Amino acid sequence: MKGTQHFSRMNYNVRRGLREIVAPDHRVSKQEWALVLTEFGGTCAYCGATASAENRGIVPDHLVAVTDFGELVPGNIVPACQTCNDSRGNKPWREFLAGRFPADAAGRIKRIEQYIAVHNYSPRSPESSLTPDELVQYNGLVVEWEFFLAKAQELQSKVAQRRSLAANNSFKPKSLRGSA
Structure with a gap:
């Protein structure tokens, strides 16, 4: 059974939450x-x-x-x-x-x-709803979120690869397992 997909839901909810700054x-x-x-x-x-x-x-x-x-x-x-x-x-x-x-x-x-x-x-659009200073802050938050998300996805991928390798190794005879 597949997991609850909290990671993708988190992304959706953060992006939706940011849009509520513009269209509340x-x-x-x-x-x-x-x-x-x-x-x-x-x-x-x-x-x-x-x-x-x-x-x-x-x-x-x-x-x-x-x-x-x-x-x-x-x-x-x-x-x-x-x-x-x-x-x-x-x-x-x-x-x-x-x-x-x-x-x-x-x-x-x-x-x-x-x-x-x-x-x-x-x-509403960000440009029509926010002051110039707010627009700069808003756009900064969007960029920061995208950076954070990319880093989180990178870590998620690394962890998944490590777990996959560990699971594959556990099915091999001890003599064929690599040392790690």
Whole structure:
């Protein structure tokens, strides 16, 4: 059984956290969410399903992903079953619909575009959200994280190689094992 992938999740969460410096609005009131659900008839904007145990319910899905500075606000969310939300990942929503539900894609894209037209949203950029000094600090943090991540990945690789060699050596007869 494979591990929990904490290393890759850490990277995702740090990068997402850094983006929240730029686009901090990650909350939708219960009333706002209820209105979004009502606009889509309580169904998934992508597949049209209602909440079920099989699809693990209906959740807000970012149209502009957090990784692209999208916020959890009306105008940037649609209801999605957890199955669609998980399968979409970071794919652009139009591309996801066209690839996953080609027969229904045109109608669903039109419906989401109508929603977007009523609830205008534009993602923030670091340049438009931060002062020049803050932008320098932000960009510095991004560079520092990338450096730290590269060093951590290098160490992770070395440790994995050492463990692999040790495991392979343990299956050899003592006479064939190298001295280390």
